Amino acid sequence: xxxxxxxxVDKWLxxxxxxxxxxxxxxxxxxxxxxxxxxxxxxxxQIQIGDVLEVRKNGFNFQFKVVELxxxxxxxxxxxxxxxxxxxxxxxxxxxxxxxxxAAAEQREKGAGRPTKRExxxxxxxxxxxx
Numbered sequence: 708x709x710x711x712x713x714x715x716v717d718k719w720l721x722x723x724x725x726x727x728x729x730x731x732x733x734x735x736x737x738x739x740x741x742x743x744x745x746x747x748x749x750x751x752x753q754i755q756i757g758d759v760l761e762v763r764k765n766g767f768n769f770q771f772k773v774v775e776l777x778x779x780x781x782x783x784x785x786x787x788x789x790x791x792x793x794x795x796x797x798x799x800x801x802x803x804x805x806x807x808x809x810a811a812a813e814q815r816e817k818g819a820g821r822p823t824k825r826e827x828x829x830x831x832x833x834x835x836x837x838x
Contacts, residue, residue, distance in 0.1 A: 712776075713755050714754060715751055715753065716751075718732075719773070722778060723777065724786045725764070726764075736748055741760060741763075745761070756775065760772075770794050771791065773790060
C-alpha cells in the first residue's frame with residue numbers, strides 16, 4: 708500500500724493522537740483552533756508532508772510539523788514519529804507546570820474508610836489554601 712500524498716487535517720490529528728477522537732479534532736477545526744501557516748483551516752483541508760500546524764488545545768498553543776501522513780490511528784510510539792514537535796519552549800514549560808501533580812491520586816490510610824462530612828470540609832479548606 709502506498710503512502711497518500713495528502714490527508715484531511717482532522718483525520719491526521721486524530722491518527723497521530725493529538726486529539727482523542729476524530730469528532731473532537733473536527734470540532735477544533737470548526738472553532739478555529741487549528742491553523743495552517745497562521746490561517747484557520749476547515750476539517751476537510753488537505754495537508755501534506757512539511758506543513759506546520761498550530762493547534763490550540765486546553766489553552767496551550769502547540770506547533771507540529773507533518774513528517775509522515777497516515778490515515779489510520781496507530782499506537783503512541785509510532786504516532787510520535789509522524790510529526791515533529793515545534794512548540795516554543797516557554798509554551799512547553801507552561802504546559803509541564805500545569806500538568807505536574809495531576810496524575811497522582813489522593814491516598815488515605817488503609818482501613819480509614821470514607822472521610823466524614825467534617826473531615827471532607829477540612830480537606831477542602833486545606834486544598835483551597837494550598838492553591
